[in-house]
Amino acid sequence: MLNFLKDFEAKLEIKITCSQETEPLGTAGPLALARDKLIDDSGEPFFVLNSDVISEYPLKEMIEFHKSHESFYNGD
Template sequence: MKALILVGGFGTRLRPLTLSFPKPLVDFANKPMILHQIEALKAVGVDEVVLAINYQPEVMLNFLKDFEAKLEIKITCSQETEPMGTAGPLALARDKLVDGSGEPFLSLTVM
């Protein structure tokens, strides 16, 4: 099963924490928020996570490369070039989520 996580926001309500790195990498309970979500998805059978990224995508992907191997889960990226709202990133990632098999996918957001 696949999952899409919307992680493209600027994290303005968490500033100054998010001035240097994306909101999903902010620690919550001694671990970045995105790792809590990816570990929970892995535990329920998700084998591929697509991240809908806009803000600082290179920082996010570099951080997650190590965890992709450790967690044995495929992590890919769908990058917005400009903010597209909530449904825009979902449409942009359509090719990575829908493969013709009819298998459902999950959609989450980092709040």
């Protein structure tokens, strides 16, 4: 799975980071495991998806929309 994601990362020119549980931690458990990767000073938006989700979300368009309306979201 991780090798597949690395290939996908290169193909789509995106960064994919996986957080794997060694034991079931509930809905937010993996977020706690990935806290250091989610909280940084970059200010870049990110998506959190479960690995058992198959979708065709327009992620690129969603990021572009967010960035074009960033001042609205930040209360500027």
